[in-house]
Amino acid sequence: xxxxxxxxxxxxxxxxxxxxxxxxxxxxxxxxxxxxxxxxxxxxxxxxxxxxxxxxxxxxxxxxxxxxxxxxxxxxxxxxxxxxxxxxxxxxxxxxxxxxxxxxxxxxxxxxxxxxxxxxxxxxxxxxxxxxxxxxxxxxxxxxxxxxxxxxxxxxxxxxxxxxxxxxxxxxxxxxxxxxxxxxxxxxxxxxxxxxxxxxxxxxxxxxxxxxxxxxxxxxxxxxxxxxxxxxxxxxxxxxxxxxxxxxxxxxxxxxxxxxxxxxxxxxxxxxxxxxxxxxxxxxxxxxxxxxxxxxxxxxxxxxxxxxxxxxxxxxxxxxxxxxxxxxxxxxxxxxxxxxxxxxxxxxxxxxxxxxxxxxxxxxxxxxxxxxxxxxxxxxxxxxxxxxxxxxxxxxxxxxxxxxxxxxxxxxxxxxxxxxxxxxxxxxxxxxxxxxxxxxxxxxxxxxxxxxxxxxxxxxxxxxxxxxxxxxxxxxxxxxx
Ligand code: 5GP
Numbered sequence: 475x476x477x478x479x480x481x482x483x484x485x486x487x488x489x490x491x492x493x494x495x496x497x498x499x500x501x502x503x504x505x506x507x508x509x510x511x512x513x514x515x516x517x518x519x520x521x522x523x524x525x526x527x528x529x530x531x532x533x534x535x536x537x538x539x540x541x542x543x544x545x546x547x548x549x550x551x552x553x554x555x556x557x558x559x560x561x562x563x564x565x566x567x568x569x570x571x572x573x574x575x576x577x578x579x580x581x582x583x584x585x586x587x588x589x590x591x592x593x594x595x596x597x598x599x600x601x602x603x604x605x606x607x608x609x610x611x612x613x614x615x616x617x618x619x620x621x622x623x624x625x626x627x628x629x630x631x632x633x634x635x636x637x638x639x640x641x642x643x644x645x646x647x648x649x650x651x652x653x654x655x656x657x658x659x660x661x662x663x664x665x666x667x668x669x670x671x672x673x674x675x676x677x678x679x680x681x682x683x684x685x686x687x688x689x690x691x692x693x694x695x696x697x698x699x700x701x702x703x704x705x706x707x708x709x710x711x712x713x714x715x716x717x718x719x720x721x722x723x724x725x726x727x728x729x730x731x732x733x734x735x736x737x738x739x740x741x742x743x744x745x746x747x748x749x750x751x752x753x754x755x756x757x758x759x760x761x762x763x764x765x766x767x768x769x770x771x772x773x774x775x776x777x778x779x780x781x782x783x784x785x786x787x788x789x790x791x792x793x794x795x796x797x798x799x800x801x802x803x804x805x806x807x808x809x810x811x812x813x814x815x816x817x818x819x820x821x822x823x824x825x826x827x828x829x830x831x832x833x834x835x836x837x838x839x840x841x842x843x844x845x846x847x848x849x850x851x852x853x854x855x856x857x858x859x860x861x862x863x864x865x866x867x868x869x870x871x872x873x874x875x876x877x878x879x880x881x882x883x884x885x886x887x888x889x890x891x892x893x894x895x896x897x898x899x900x901x902x903x904x905x906x907x908x909x910x911x912x913x914x915x916x917x918x919x920x921x922x923x924x925x926x927x928x929x930x931x932x933x934x935x936x937x938x939x940x941x942x943x944x945x946x947x948x949x950x951x952x953x954x955x
């Protein structure tokens with residue numbers, strides 16, 4: 475076992491070439507994994523991307539890893555080498571004994587011993603990771619670390635370009651055929667777009683899960699079912715994965731002949747992957763479930779007025795945990811004053827502060843708007859209770875739309891000379907921005923729609939919804955928003 479600078483150089487040349495080829499993304503990522511493993515004298519390599527909520531790692535390319543090791547399912551990003559996802563290069567000398575490894579038992583049976591992991595960074599944000607594995611104990615050199623970091627950098631450019639292609643050519647959606655073509659689920663993105671469901675019944679099912687506060691991932695994994703001449707000839711992508719239950723769910727709301735076909739695939743999947751738990755829900759079962767919990771068979775929203783759920787309660791909570799981690803890290807060793815504007819921010823601020831591992835104080839302001847023909851004027855109706863002079867202030871916002879409110883409030887806060895002033899917003903409606911306000915922490919970037927729930931209101935109502943949903947267009951047609 476061993477590697478040299480010249481093998482690193484040749485590998486980078488090969489990776490640069492394949493990255494610029496016309497192969498599918500999956501094929502390119504597999505090739506990168508293979509070249510990287512070989513150049514480092516390692517036995518295996520895995521390229522993974524974070525899902526949109528940055529909670530799970532989805533495999534996009536592998537080499538040399540056994541089926542069993544790959545079949546262990548999506549990795550929980552927080553449990554699986556979290557330091558890599560904090561942007562660090564990590565060395566695990568012995569995976570079977572290291573508590574940072576999520577599946578040490580599998581590592582042992584699969585003879586994975588040493589691991590080197592590097593983050594894939596898109597600008598400064600971690601979007602995935604690349605890892606190499608060896609069967610025997612191995613000392614990774616500084617040159618190895620620097621090589622893997624370069625491979626991660628090339629992968630970042632490649633993945634960004636692939637995403638751009640998808641956006642341009644496929645109108646924000648990867649349909650079933652296209653997903654098969656690249657043999658991977660929807661590409662995670664840094665813009666944290668809401669899930670695009672291929673079928674309305676899938677969205678109904680997602681709502682039912684949200685109602686129960688059961689976490690779900692949409693089409694996170696494809697299982698090869700048949701191979702022909704070394705190539706995958708047939709794949710099966712279950713609709714949902716429920717991480718807490720470690721269960722895949724496939725919905726069958728299609729015609730009877732298609733149900734038979736799905737049953738065949740499911741039988742095959744169970745034979746090939748006996749450790750995978752999967753449930754097939756027929757149309758009847760599904761509607762019975764929906765009816766039992768208050769949804770009508772036609773899928774009308776249980777909550778009148780909301781046309782679509784954009785982010786479920788569990789998605790919001792997961793995102794908040796990630797934001798809180800970043801804030802706690804950035805302000806380590808300091809005291810923080812969180813400032814919120816009443817009332818929309820109450821849910822977000824309350825949940826966020828519970829996850830901060832810092833000494834924190836909280837203060838609120840209230841504002842009102844005076845509409846005129848020449849635009850709206852903001853007026854402060856309740857100022858801060860305590861002085862913020864010389865303090866580190868984090869302004870917490872529920873939503874930034876045109877940015878006018880935030881711009882005004884930031885000006886007001888700056889006049890009190892805080893030591894620092896940053897902004898954290900749960901929602902960013904960038905398409906409507908009129909003034910350039912700095913946003914340091916963003917929960918979700920949302921489309922230009924009027925949203926309610928989780929603190930956000932329409933005429934004072936809807937704040938109590940545990941999710942963020944889009945208000946029915948008919949309700950706001952009359953109003954100027
Ligand atoms: P901005 O000054 O950025 O245009 O507006 C910010 C304020 O407008 C927010 O604090 C919020 O009160 C309101 N707002 C903007 N967009 C929405 C939305 O989609 N839903 C709700 N409920 N309020 C919004």
